[in-house]
Amino acid sequence: MASSYELQCRECGKRYGNAPLSICDECFSPLEVQIDLDAAKKTVTREIIAQGPTNMWRYRALLPVAEKYVPRTPAGWTPLLKAPRLAERIGAKNLYLKNDAVCLPTLSFKDRVVAIALAAAQDFGFDTVGCSSTGNLANAVAAQAARLGLKAYILVPADLEAAKILNTQVYGANLIRIDGNYDHVNRLCSQIADRFRWGFVNVNLRPYYAEGSKTVGYEIAEQLGWRLPDNVVVPMAGGSLITKIRKAFKELVTLGLVEDKPVRFFGAQATGCSPIAKAVKSGVDHIEPQRPSTIARSLAIGNPADGVYAARAIRESGGWAEDVSDVEIVSAIQELAETEGIFTETAGGVTTAVTARLYAHGRIKPDELTVSCITGNGLKTTDVLQGKYEQSQAIRPRLTDFETYINEIKELNELVTGGVDVR
DSSP states (O other), rough: OOOOEEETTTTOEEEEEEESSOTTTOOBEEEEEEOOHHHTTTOOOOHHHHSSSSSSSGGGGGOOOOTOOOOOOOOOOOEEOOOHHHHHHHHHHEEEEEEEGTTTSSBHHHHHHHHHHHHHHHTOOOSSSEEEEEHHHHHHHHEEEEHHHHHEEEEEETOOOHHHHHHHHTTTEEEEESSOOHHOOOHHHHHHHHHHHOOOOOOOOHHHHHHHHHHHHHHHHTTTTTTTEEEEEESSSSSHHHHHHHHHHHHHTTTTTSSOOEEEEEEEEEETTTTTHHHHHHHHHSSOOOOOSSSOGOOOOOOOOTTHHHHHHHHHHEEEEEOOHHHHHHHHHHHEEEEEEOOBBBHHHHHHHHHHHHHHTTSSSSSEEEEEOBBBBGOOOGGGTSSOOOOOOOOOOOOOHHHHHHHHHHHHHHHHTOOOHHH
């Protein structure tokens, strides 16, 4: 099934059909894909969706993809996990984790958006694609471009984590490091997109790219048994993800696939780069750009493209936004791993720490059904844990040595816990 869709200005409503455009030429506001939901009602049912593949393409009829396109990247359909041990730690009773740390092929939710962006790139005839990125997007574009046989040029800040740089280069992409922050990189990419006939996923293909985030919302609803949660906690960089999850829920309601109910949206940022959270807390309608200074580099966008819309979505839903320090981020990464066995990158540490604070401050009630979005894998940001864990001295392969080692561990635990057995 193919969807009927076109671009429309978010503010003045001018329609553009389908083209590699992102800005309205009338009012200079961003363009957004509008799916013909009236047409979709005739073909989209729970049963038909369930018969689809176990990946994001089960929602193809609600995505901006040409009828002739043959998907080749099985992204999405990541686990929605009940999190009882983390919930007990932070005072929750009905907490779920949407775990995109295991999203294919590059272990972040960016695989979803890139799948849609590159489908659009091929439809528009681009043989070269690119992006500005804080890491995860770079990995996803490089990997999927390789699979589709497209040339890729990836521009990143020079201080990007080494693992994310390696995870881009290994796919054969042309990686260009820029002496500046993400906002400098993104500005350069906009200029390149104007000069070269390339498809930049977060510039001239941005409206299509952003629609891929809706699949997170579709999956949450379906995995909850076709119902909506009470709350969703979402990390914010450019601000698109939180708005698209909300859009997905609204589309499902319009299609009659879920019962309508209020859903509150909560945004999570790092204190070192929190322009959207600051706007929400201040109650203002504009975003004041910031110079990023945080270990959460995947969220380090000081001038977020969708910041105004993210703040608006949060306020309209009755939600809130919080920001947390680098120390809290690292602690939350460890806590999530120790309680639920999920190793997340710094963005997931931000979401986990903010989720805990929302419960602590009473903004989320313990019994409410809450979904916290984990958007990337911890293997990409292992540098933030350097020095946190000591390597024990190797012992000889003898039982007596092992028993001695165990006794030393027990004695140490007793010293730390004051004699309480923690086994």
